[in-house]
Amino acid sequence: MRSAKASYSLHILVVAILATGCSNMVTGAPVPANGLRQDVADSDFEIVGSTDSEIDKTARNALTDINDYWSQTYAELYEDDFEPLTGGYYSIDPDDFDPDDYPDDIGCLDGDPENVANNAFYCFPQSDGGGDNIVYDRTLLESLAADYGRFLPALVMAHEFAHAIQAREPPPSELSIVYETQADCYAGAWTGWVAEDNAEHFNIRAPELDGVVRGYLLLRDEPGESVDDERAHGSYFDRVSAFQEGFDSGAQACRDNYDDERLFTLAEFSPNDGVTGNVPYDEAVTVSERTLEVFWETAFDEVGQQSFVAPELVPFSGDAPDCGGD
Known part of the structure; x- marks a missing residue:
């Protein structure tokens, strides 16, 4: 150092x-x-x-x-x-x-x-x-x-x-x-x-x-x-x-091989608001419905389980509950 x-x-x-x-x-x-x-x-x-x-x-x-x-x-x-x-x-x-x-x-x-x-x-x-x-x-x-x-x-x-x-x-x-x-x-x-x-x-x-x-x-x-x-x-x-x-x-x-161009894996964390995502909520729900069902149907077939029955996804529309007092 x-x-x-x-x-x-x-x-x-x-x-x-x-x-x-x-x-x-x-x-x-x-x-x-x-x-x-x-x-x-x-x-x-x-x-x-x-x-x-x-x-x-x-x-x-x-x-x-x-x-x-x-x-x-x-x-x-x-x-x-x-x-x-x-x-x-x-x-x-x-x-x-x-x-x-x-x-x-x-x-x-x-x-x-x-x-x-x-x-x-x-x-x-x-x-x-x-x-x-x-x-x-x-x-x-x-x-x-x-x-x-x-x-x-x-x-x-x-x-x-x-x-x-x-x-x-x-x-x-x-x-x-x-x-x-x-x-x-x-x-x-x-x-x-x-x-x-x-x-x-x-x-x-x-x-x-x-x-x-x-x-x-x-x-x-x-x-x-x-x-x-x-x-x-x-x-x-x-x-x-x-x-x-x-x-x-x-x-x-x-x-x-050691200069300013060398790549390192050490990386500073981004601020919290930089990693929260920015996909609109409705779009996130749609993507989840389309991808999760396909993934789990395939997974069940691969392990020889009974057919996967997808649950209904119900988007939350009320007021968010308190979490840890916040």
Whole structure:
């Protein structure tokens, strides 16, 4: 998600990822998928504030593999070398935060650990020279790993890292939904690369992805929200299809297919008076008489029931009764 500070948030529910305040929790019990290789030593990738916990080990392993992927893929897409993030990576427990363990100028955190509570985000480069960093709440990732396996936190990192790619090569759009679904697509492309046995620390088989995708993408915008909303991430279908496109077709499809012309299923509800219909009452009665009888005669014949005898339709002509006090 893109904020006024040009950061993208991964507002994550305790059951999915990507967006504080832009979706609701959906409970469930998918089968966890681990995704971690057992015969490879853990990475020593530098994450400021990280611990020896399993979740920080997972994050280090994931970021190592993600950097490996983009060091290869970025040059293929943009004919230039990938420049590593200059602002670093930060693991934070909002309930156990010691400012002495961190620099004062972590981009988009503003020194307040609550800004990353239940969240993970990439901070775009700032006008003062800060940013270009990833920050995550490790307690949130621990919850996701417990419910969905340790590949899901890796997917969180892949989505956020995709925003770092956009900081270097932005899509031709200002719409939040384009940025977010393109990041989903890039995360899918990385996952496809992992599934092809290219990653050092992670591996996952395609059949295992169902549970992962449920956990990763049960976070979606509520039905009725606008595609133009500055916090829009996309409907469930928008996000799943973006991830699948990247997984199936690779990062080039993500680069080429995300702009203002892309079709999304997210759609704002019309005002109530726009969906009440405008067929004259007498005409509606006539159409009902002609179509309902034919439909039910056919339906009864198909299921072998006795002949359908149509009831008489009697249009209401009196005063409408009260409904709910109105």
